[in-house]
């Protein structure tokens with residue numbers, strides 16, 4: 133993890149090359165008594181600009197896989213490469229900068245910070261870059277506009293509906309213009325109408341900005357709108 | 372970046388009014404109480420004028436005469452356990468000492484004859500306290516507490532003179548009718564306490580005294596200098612000075628050359644009183660001259676306890692415990708609150724790290740929140756302490772004692788609170804900042 137910072141947030145890897153490469157990745161969770169093998173010798177390549185969906189029964193390792201792609205969890209075995217960089221260390225400031233510049237996360241339970249206003253939540257990734265406060269505000273409002281929530285900028289998360297919260301989370305994920313967006317059941321807590329709205333935003337993001345998106349979903353209908361579907365079962369790829 | 376942390380802290384604190392209020396209350400309340408207690412402590416026992424040399428002082432307030440007789444005491448109807456059986460012994464006797472004592476301040480004569488020749492002494496003074504004297508002006512009567520002292524009294528205690536100065540050895544030798552008064556007495560009697568009072572006459576009792584100096588009213592409430600007016604001891608009437616009785620109205624105070632020589636001085640004093648030859652016609656057979664350093668003497672006087680060590684324990688253990696309690700309660704509360712809050716914010720830490728914060732960013736954020744809270748709480752505490760101190764002083768709530776504000780003490784306690792803030796808010800945050808992100812977001 134030395135060359136992470138050389139990739140500027142806006143530069144795109146040419147379409148067709150690998151954006152995410154997971155090779156031979158296994159993940160075991162050890163507790164005092166049992167060891168759970170959440171992923172077994174997983175191999176997966178996501179091309180730049182691809183919109184991939186992952187499906188599978190609960191507990192099969194979808195979140196684990198996504199977390200490993202997002203560098204917020206460390207594989208027990210195997211290697212991860214993002215945007216052409218092989219990840220060798222999960223500590224220190226390089227990995228933090230790499231997450232900051234390359235990755236945007238969307239979670240099923242939103243994970244907004246309730247103490248901060250909507251626009252402050254969206255600003256979050258920019259806080260960890262050298263961006264002036266006025267520029268931060270401008271970019272955040274732009275991202276909010278992108279998800280159709282500019283009029284809610286000064287609200288607080290608990291004043292919003294679930295769909296609105298997830299749109300704020302999307303704004304936060306895209307404000308830093310990452311190459312990769314990882315969405316773990318982004319519509320899982322939403323009704324189908326709101327779910328469709330979220331899906332539309334993600335599709336537009338993928339087609340207009342060329343952002344690589346990996347999305348875990350339980351919804352076949354959503355999955356069918358993406359470029360490719362990968363199915364997992366018991367920590368292994370079945371398709 | 373610091374500005375970001377600061378703004379972020381303020382935003383978070385504003386959004387958590389209850390947490391913020393409780394924390395601020397804890398911090399400011401602790402600080403206020405600590406400031407008041409230490410200020411009171413300092414006012415009473417600190418190195419303030421006229422007690423700058425208090426750690427060299429040995430005070431000998433009074434004498435005690437004792438008579439010890441051995442007596443055979445007959446006890447009747449005593450139940451005893453002997454050879455495994457109870458038996459009643461009605462003719463049981465034992466020997467015991469019967470001690471009769473009498474005590475009080477000493478005569479000038481006693482002090483003059485016996486207390487002038489110690490070696491470990493830099494200055495010493497005799498003074499007679501507790502004399503009420505009436506002052507008269509234009510037909511009005513003022514009641515004063517009068518102290519009659521040797522001239523060296525002004526060497527033992529370093530009073531700060533607002534105007535004029537003390538009286539000297541020659542005044543003592545010639546029994547000059549001069550008086551040193553407190554600023555309060557000057558205001559009461561002359562209406563002002565300024566340079567114009569120096570050299571004016573005061574009618575005290577049935578004699579006229581010329582004002583020699585005006586002193587600051589001492590911060591400390593102590594019988595060593597509780598006078599309103601101070602006059603040379605030789606201006607007392609002759610009977611008081613020449614009486615050959617052991618007892619009189621005088622006490623003695625000594626200043627050892629160094630704090631280390633204080634106990635040697637006390638040994639000298641005790642040696643003198645142990646070897647004191649009682650007058651042949653005396654009913655009593657032994658003499659003790661009470662003597663103690665300033666703080667011990669204070670504790671003994673306050674608690675009416677003869678043993679200086681025990682008096683010190685009785686005075687200081689409760690004070691220390693009380694202080695600890697006052698510090699511990701709000702601090703524990705703060706720690707508890709802080710730890711709870713860090714855990715509550717586990718997912719926030721996870722989110723921040725997922726979006727690019729490194730461990731140091733997280734740590735700085737929590738440090739800032741703690742510091743902001745501590746400084747706001749500190750400012751409120753400081754205002755409260757200052758307000759209370761000035762209220763207490765203005766309204767004479769503690770009698771003559773004047774509380775003073777000490778920046779040093781304030782900074783010291785602020786550091787203590789910051790330290791505990793670090794311990795309680797930042798250590799858990801630090802641990803969490805290194806935790807696995809996926810774990811924090813589950």
Ligand SMILES: Nc1ncnc2c1ncn2[C@@H]1O[C@H](COP(=O)(O)OP(=O)(O)O)[C@@H](O)[C@H]1O
Pocket residue numbers: 161162163168169170188189190191192193194195196197810
């Ligand atoms: N931190 C953990 N400790 C222990 N076991 C875990 C942990 N995280 C996930 N697991 C286990 O790993 C398996 C895969 O979990 P996960 O990736 O969350 O599944 P999914 O997202 O597909 O529902 C499950 O059996 C789960 O119980």
Ligand SMILES: [Mg+2]
Pocket residue numbers: 194195196316
């Ligand atoms: Mg999951």
